[in-house]
Amino acid sequence: MVDLWKEVTAETALPGAVRTSILNLVIYAGSAERAERLKKELAGQPRRHGSRTILLIADRDRPGSSVDAASSVRCSASQPDSPPLCYEEITITGVGKVADHLASVVVPLLVAELPTFLWWPGQPPFGHRLFNQMLGVADQLLIDSSHFDSPGDGLAHLARLCRARQGVNDLNWGRLAPWREVIAQFFDGAAWQPYAYGLRSLHLIFGSGTNSARRATATTLLLAGWIGSRLGWTPETTLDSLVSGASTLTVERGDRAIDVTTEFQDAGEKMAGLLIGVELVSQPKGLAPARFAVKRLEDMEHACSTMNVHDGVQLQRVVPLHIETDAELLSQELEQSGHDTLYESVVGVASQLAGREVWVPS
Amino acid sequence: MVTTVQNPLREGMTVQRTPEPSIMVIMGATGDLTHRKLMPSLYNLAVEHLLPNGFSVVGFSRQDKDHEDWRSDMRQAVDKYSRYAPVQPSVWDSFAQGLFFKQADFADENCYLQLKEMLDKLDKERGTNGNRIFYLATPPTVFPLIAEMLGKAGLVTDQAFGHGWTRLVIEKxxxxxxxxxxxxxxxxxxxxxxxxxxxIDHYLGKETVQNILVFRFANGLFEPIWNRNYIDNVQITAAEDIGIDRRGGYYETAGALRDMVQSHMLQLLTLTAMEAPVALDPNAVRDEKVKALRAVRRLRGQHVLQDVVRGQYGPGWVGGQHVEGYRAEEGVAPDSATETYVALKLEIDNWRWAGTPFYLRTGKRMPKRLTEIAITFKQAPLALFKDLDPDSMTPNVLAMRIQPNEGISLKIVAKVPGQGYDIQPVYMDFLYGSSFARQVPEAYERLLLDVMIGDSTLFTRRDEVEQAWEIVTPILDEWSHTPAPDFPNYAAGTWGPDCGQELIERDGRTWRVV
Structure with missing residues (x-):
């Protein structure tokens, strides 16, 4: 590694190259094909620069028991006129039995004193020895719940994990951040606050297509879990299977039942399973009913936010709602460390909405 | 007091400081500030989902325009100056629905009454609940007139917070x-x-300026040595490579001391020198800044001539281009005695800083644009390495770069690998761009949002302004009855006049090479 850095900083190579010293990023790629795909996806994307990225490949089926490693230094110019920023990339392939003990290979390679993020694409094998070992070396777990095979079970496992030392970052939660921001904005200001408490229904619209039901389920649970956790909703019925078509979930607040419904619309394969619209209807006691809606526009880069209070204010505006790539989301999540207490309470409620009994942090 | 709206869906979110719906009335809405800074920043806030629903802007200005004319002008301005340019048409269209214009004479009471009518109507249509911000983007000479007229027209409530609040924003x-x-x-x-x-002092809206507080008070390492016992001197540099950019009329009445030192540079000094506030709230922070300003020794009489030097640029070369001298700029008198460079040495008479000089220098048409605060620590006892080249024994310097290449670097010395004990300086560098991927917002974005929220921490309080003038006014007084130096006394593209070097060299120190 020292020799690699000498090459990089040699005057003829990249003068002024800066070696970043921010974090260790360990990625469990599983297969060599997925590792290559991830490398391509990450290369050239604006991302927070880890000091060292370690990609793990588990090749259990190959005979023998060995470890293969390859390392390189990757540099990119973050901004014009700025020095190139460089980080190290190490690819580890565990062959045979070693594939289940990769943590022992990773630990000596971590840069000391830097936080370690473990990114596990797909649904992690919660409870499996390899996952537990890898989690043991990490400070932060990165997952994407929209890729969970079984969202209800996955979120329930995450709710339990939230009691652990590691913080959890969910790319799907990050994907929902602009939606949450636009929805929350409806109720900023003293005049609008009662409408949050007076919600009567929540309707979510998703793009239809491959795996859309699975992705939409995780998103429905998180979004309803978020609003529910803030407003004290409790489940009356549960969403214990994947959403499909016009699914309904009913929650309660006090003596009021609130319907959570979903709908799928064709918006192209790129939008399959992604949120394209949210509608909330509210009627606080003594006030006229109001409708709040956010709907993606056809360009899929913007959304129209509409606020319609009967006999009163009618406001409409367009806000950017860019569909972020996994690399962009990853970049944002790598800036968030520690426990996200909001997310932790949301996955607790989301698990309950999915019909899973979990311990919910108070 | 800072209010946070009690929206249940905000609880636990990263962005918890959100403004209530309001109307911003920009007085002087056709001017340069509105075009270059205000409207692009408001648009940027809209792009980042930070503006509240119903947020509206009313332009109030002398020019005869209708809503559409002004919207069109503002769109051009945003296209030119926004960091999100080119404009996203759909976002602009909905943002522009909230832009309105009122042609007005600042001295005509009827115009303010018509404005009131317009705002009341907008409150009903856009749910802004009587919350109003009056932004005076006008020459300061009309500040008192506009304030008086606003009051007379019943446009000013008693409320700074709560329902139907009124806030006033003024520029230096x-x-x-x-x-x-x-x-x-x-x-x-x-x-x-x-x-x-x-x-508003827009320097305080810069991320790197705000980071001074974080750096000093959130790191245990530096605060114990942040005093006269360990720090030899502090140098604050604010250099600009540009000239006065067609602002000759203004600059002739201001000069570098008023334009830069009284505001921006003394702000940097206070943030560097102040004690830790008891809380991160507007008054606690500003109390400590005022205390630091009160401790700055006032320079009078002979001390002004000794510790303050001024300069004015003549023709020269900047960035490979030949540029005119100050006196040849538009709107500048051919025999102008206005200073475009000033360097001064200030002492802070308090327990922490007694005996540690603060050197400030600022100038136009310097070799490059750069603002930084450099803390030079006292030299280590070097008896151990006395046989080495004394030039290699440089003191540790902590440099906080405000712009460009925002970040912090620490100069230390290290042994050169080999048999002997050769020593060379090396740098530990933190660059914002290498650690954080997100874009740094413009200073005005932060400040405009703070006004909407009602957080005045990054704004200058009355006593702070007056304390800063108490430091600067005696210098201006002394200069007013002392013949100006033989201007121009430095060439454009250089680091200022010789007297600027002499100011620091006579103390056995040198300006940092930046």
Whole structure:
């Protein structure tokens, strides 16, 4: 590694190259094909620069028991006129039995004193020895719940994990951040606050297509879990299977039942399973009913936010709602460390909405 | 006091400081500030989902325009100056629905009554609940008139927070000297309360300036050595490679001391020198800044001539281009005695800083654009390495770069690998761009949002302004009855006149090579 850095900083190579010293990023790629795909996806994307990225490949089926490693230094110019920023990339392939003990290979390679993020694409094998070992070396777990095979079970496992030392970052939660921001904005200001408490229904619209039901389920649970956790909703019925078509979930607040419904619309394969619209209807006691809606526009880069209070204010505006790539989301999540207490309470409620009994942090 | 709206869906979110719906009235809405800074920043906030629903802007200006004319002008301005340019048409269209224009004469009471009618109507249509911000993007000479007219028209409520609040934003200069600053404050305070007035110094909106507080008070490492026992001197440099950029009329009445030192540079000094505030709230922070300013020794008489030097650029070369001297700039008198460079040495007479000089220098047409605060630590006892080249024994320097290449670097010395004990300086460098991927917001974005939220931490309080003038006014007084140096006394593209070097060299120190 020292020799690699000498090459990089040699005057003829990249003068002024800066070696970043921010974090260790360990990625469990599983297969060599997925590792290559991830490398391509990450290369050239604006991302927070880890000091060292370690990609793990588990090749259990190959005979023998060995470890293969390859390392390189990757540099990119973050901004014009700025020095190139460089980080190290190490690819580890565990062959045979070693594939289940990769943590022992990773630990000596971590840069000391830097936080370690473990990114596990797909649904992690919660409870499996390899996952537990890898989690043991990490400070932060990165997952994407929209890729969970079984969202209800996955979120329930995450709710339990939230009691652990590691913080959890969910790319799907990050994907929902602009939606949450636009929805929350409806109720900023003293005049609008009662409408949050007076919600009567929540309707979510998703793009239809491959795996859309699975992705939409995780998103429905998180979004309803978020609003529910803030407003004290409790489940009356549960969403214990994947959403499909016009699914309904009913929650309660006090003596009021609130319907959570979903709908799928064709918006192209790129939008399959992604949120394209949210509608909330509210009627606080003594006030006229109001409708709040956010709907993606056809360009899929913007959304129209509409606020319609009967006999009163009618406001409409367009806000950017860019569909972020996994690399962009990853970049944002790598800036968030520690426990996200909001997310932790949301996955607790989301698990309950999915019909899973979990311990919910108070 | 800072209010946070009690929206249940905000609880636990990263962005918890969100503004209530309001109307911003920009007085002087056709001017340069509105075009270059205000409207692009408001649009940027809209792109980042930070503007509240129903947020509206009313332009109030002399020019005869209708809503559509002004919207069109503003769109061009955003296209030119926004960091999100080119404009996203759909976002602009909905943002522009909230832009309105009112042709007005600042001295005509009827115009303010018509404005009131317009705002009341917008409140009903856009749910802005009587919350109003009056932004005076006008020459400071009309601040008192506008404030008085706003009051007379019933456009100013008593509320700084709560329902139907009113806030006033003004831009520097806040007076020309202590007396005029006090007069301006009295006039504004006859209509508004102090907690309704937001005096903008855009330096305070810069991320790196805010980071000074984080750096000092969130790291255990530096605060114990942040005093006279360990620090030899502090150098604050604010260099600009540009000239006065067609602002000759203004600059002739201001000069570098008023334009830069009284505001931006003394702000940097206070943030560097202040004690830790008891809380991160507007008054606690500003109390400590005022205390630091009060401790700055006032320079009078002979001390002004000794510790303050001034300069004016002549023709020269900057960035490979030949540029005119100051006196040849548009709107500048051919025999102008206005300073475009000033360097001064200030002492802070308190327990922490007694005996540690603060050197400040600022100038136009310097070799490059750069603002930084450099803390030079006292030299280590070097008896151990006395046989080495004394030039290699440089002291540790902590440099906080405000712009460009925002970041912090620490100079230390290290042994050169080999048999002997050769020593060379090396740098530990933190660059914002290498650690954080997200874009740094413009200073005005942060400050405009703070006004909407009602957080005045990054704005200058009345007593802070007056304390800063108490430091600067005696220098101006001394200069007013002392012949100006033989201007021009430095060539454009250089680091200022010789007397600037002599100011620091006579103390056995040198300006940092930046």
């Amino acid at each position: 200069p806040f007076g020309r000297d202590l007396e005029s600053a006090q007069k301006l404050n009295r006039e504004l305070l006859s209509v508004f309360h102090e907690d309704q007035i937001y005096r």
